[in-house]
Every structure is written in C-alpha cells, then in structure tokens.
Amino acid sequence: MAEVQLTPELLAAVAERFKVLSEPTRLQILSTLRDGESTVSKLVDSTGLGQANVSKHLQILHVTGFVTRRREGLYVYYRLAGNEVFELCDIICDRLEEEIRARESLLGGEG
Amino acid sequence: MAEVQLTPELLAAVAERFKVLSEPTRLQILSTLRDGESTVSKLVDSTGLGQANVSKHLQILHVTGFVTRRREGLYVYYRLAGNEVFELCDIICDRLEEEIRARESLLGGEG
DNA sequence: TCACTGATCAGCGATATGGTAATATATCTG
DNA sequence: CAGATATATTACCATATCGCTGATCAGTGA
Numbered sequence: 001m002a003e004v005q006l007t008p009e010l011l012a013a014v015a016e017r018f019k020v021l022s023e024p025t026r027l028q029i030l031s032t033l034r035d036g037e038s039t040v041s042k043l044v045d046s047t048g049l050g051q052a053n054v055s056k057h058l059q060i061l062h063v064t065g066f067v068t069r070r071r072e073g074l075y076v077y078y079r080l081a082g083n084e085v086f087e088l089c090d091i092i093c094d095r096l097e098e099e100i101r102a103r104e105s106l107l108g109g110e111g
Numbered sequence: 112m113a114e115v116q117l118t119p120e121l122l123a124a125v126a127e128r129f130k131v132l133s134e135p136t137r138l139q140i141l142s143t144l145r146d147g148e149s150t151v152s153k154l155v156d157s158t159g160l161g162q163a164n165v166s167k168h169l170q171i172l173h174v175t176g177f178v179t180r181r182r183e184g185l186y187v188y189y190r191l192a193g194n195e196v197f198e199l200c201d202i203i204c205d206r207l208e209e210e211i212r213a214r215e216s217l218l219g220g221e222g
Numbered sequence: 223t224c225a226c227t228g229a230t231c232a233g234c235g236a237t238a239t240g241g242t243a244a245t246a247t248a249t250c251t252g
Numbered sequence: 253c254a255g256a257t258a259t260a261t262t263a264c265c266a267t268a269t270c271g272c273t274g275a276t277c278a279g280t281g282a
Contacts, residue, residue: 006142010204011135017203022130024122025240031117040259053241055260065210074249074258084202091195092128093121099176136271151228161272166229185227185280 020064021088025049026057030085033067037079131175132199136160137168141196144178148190 006014020026025047032038032046040058044051058078061067066085067078117125131137136158143149143157155165169189172178177196178189 006138008135008139010207011138011142013207014200014203015133015135015138017206018129018199019133022126022133023240024119024126027117027122027126028119031122041257050242051259052243052261056240059260065206071248071259074256076259084206088129088199088202089125091199092125095128095176095195096121096124134270152226162228163230163273164271167271170229182228182279185225187228 017064020060020066021085023057025053026061027089029054029057029061030066030080033078033080034086037077039075039077041075043078128175131171131177132196134168136164137172138200140165140168140172141177141191144189144191145197148188150186150188152186154189 028047029043032043038046040051040054043049043054043058047054049057058067058069062069062078066081068081069076069078071077139158140154143154149157151162151165151169154160154169155162158165160168169178169180173180173189177192179192180187180189182188
C-alpha cells in the first residue's frame with residue numbers, strides 16, 4: 001500500500017526550491033520578469049530594492065534554475081527560465097481565492 | 112503590454128504558502144499522509160519527531176489549508192486537503208531531475 | 223478521578239535570512 | 253592604463269526560524 005517514501009535528500013531538495021519561492025521579494029522579481037527580460041539596474045529601478053539585494057536574489061534564482069542570464073555589453077539580462085513558477089503560483093492562488101471566499105461566507109469568525 | 116502587477120499583499124500571501132512547504136519536516140509529514148489519514152501519535156511514531164513538534168507542524172499545515180482534521184474519540188485524524196501539494200512537488204521534482212541529468216552530462220564541474 | 227491523545231506555551235541553542243555598505247569584477251571608452 | 257558604468261561578492265547586523273524539550277492545559281472515555 002505504501003508508496004515509495006521520499007528520501008530525506010529529495011525532501012530537502014524540494015523544500016529548498018520552495019524556500020526560494022517563499023520570499024515576497026523574489027516573487028516580485030519573478031513577477032516583474034514575466035513582462036520580459038530585464039537588466040539588474042532596471043529591476044533595481046522597478047522594484048525599489050538595493051542593487052546588491054537584487055543581485056543576491058537574482059543569484060539565488062539563477063543557481064536554482066528559475067531564471068537564465070545573458071551578458072550584453074555592460075548589462076546582464078535576466079529572463080524567466082520557464083513558466084513553472086507561475087504554474088506553482090496559480091495553484092497557490094487558487095487555494096487563496098477559495099479561502100478568501102470561504103471567509104467571506106463566514107463573515108467574521110477568526111478562530 | 113504589462114500584465115497586472117501583483118499586490119504586495121498577494122505576493123506575501125503566496126510566499127507564505129511556499130514557506131509552509133519549504134520545511135523538509137512538513138513535506139515529510141505531508142508525504143506520510145499521502146498513504147492515508149493518520150493520527151498525531153502515528154505520525155510521531157513514523158517520523159521520529161517529538162509530539163509537540165509534530166503538533167506544531169500539523170497546526171501550521173492545518174491553518175494554511177493543506178490538511179484537514181477530524182476527531183474520533185481520543186484520536187485526531189489528519190488527512191491531506193487535496194493533491195495540490197503534490198502537483199507542486201511534481202513540478203519541482205521535474206526541475207530537479209532535469210538539473211541532475213544536466214549535471215551528470217557535465218560530470219564534475221562544481222562551481 | 224484516572225488514563226490517554228493532542229494542543230499550547232516557554233525557553234534553549236544553532237542556523238539561516240534579508241538587507242545594506244563596501245569592495246571587487248567585468249566591460250566599454252578614451 | 254585610467255575612468256565610468258553595471259553587476260557580483262563579501263562582511264556584517266538584526267531578526268526569524270528551526271528542532272527540540274519540558275510543562276501544562278484541554279478533550280475524551282472508562
């Protein structure tokens with residue numbers, strides 16, 4: 001009956017990926033990149049974050065395969081590596097919407 | 112051209128959900144629950160974690176809607192609220208497999 | 223009342239995080 | 253090479269969180 005148990009290593013690897021997406025700042029960056037590739041400085045401008053901060057987050061997103069980068073002269077262009085991120089977000093958002101609807105039905109129960 | 116920008120609040124809410132899934136321990140609990148509902152004490156037994164610890168994680172999973180609970184006599188049975196979690200994990204796992212394959216192709220680059 | 227399951231709270235030590243300032247690197251220009 | 257710009261990296265601080273433990277409370281049933 002029991003399915004294949006996930007190894008601790010795989011669990012940790014999956015958790016690590018989720019952790020990358022568990023930062024609003026990174027989601028914000030990814031969301032911005034949805035409009036198309038962007039340079040670091042553009043992202044700094046559009047997000048209002050510091051340059052080092054943006055670079056660090058981009059580095060994490062790059063290492064974990066969520067974005068790709070290409071250099072062009074002085075600039076480095078980052079772009080989404082795929083749409084999986086937003087598939088993930090959509091699943092989460094669907095849940096959130098359900099919950100919001102459910103809470104509206106209850107109208108004011110907090111516990 | 113620009114799509115609707117996600118509000119900071121929505122980003123935070125989505126990030127929070129990802130954060131719930133960014134703990135190997137919680138993924139382990141969810142994975143165990145995939146075999147069917149379980150009581151807290153069974154989970155304590157099968158995971159090797161402490162009772163308070165398991166309860167805490169279950170509480171988080173419950174509040175965020177990943178599991179449901181029902182009381183039956185002395186026992187409280189937890190079960191998965193849906194399969195979305197594993198849809199999410201599958202997407203992540205697919206990525207991981209790709210990366211592992213890619214690294215095997217390179218055979219020994221570490222940086 | 224007693225026994226059992228589970229929830230909650232407080233506290234500990236270890237680790238990881240985001241942010242930022244400072245500095246290093248890469249690229250182009252002259 | 254020196255200067256300017258864009259990006260990456262490092263060092264550091266403050267905070268958050270984790271897992272764990274012990275204690276205690278709450279709910280259920282005998």
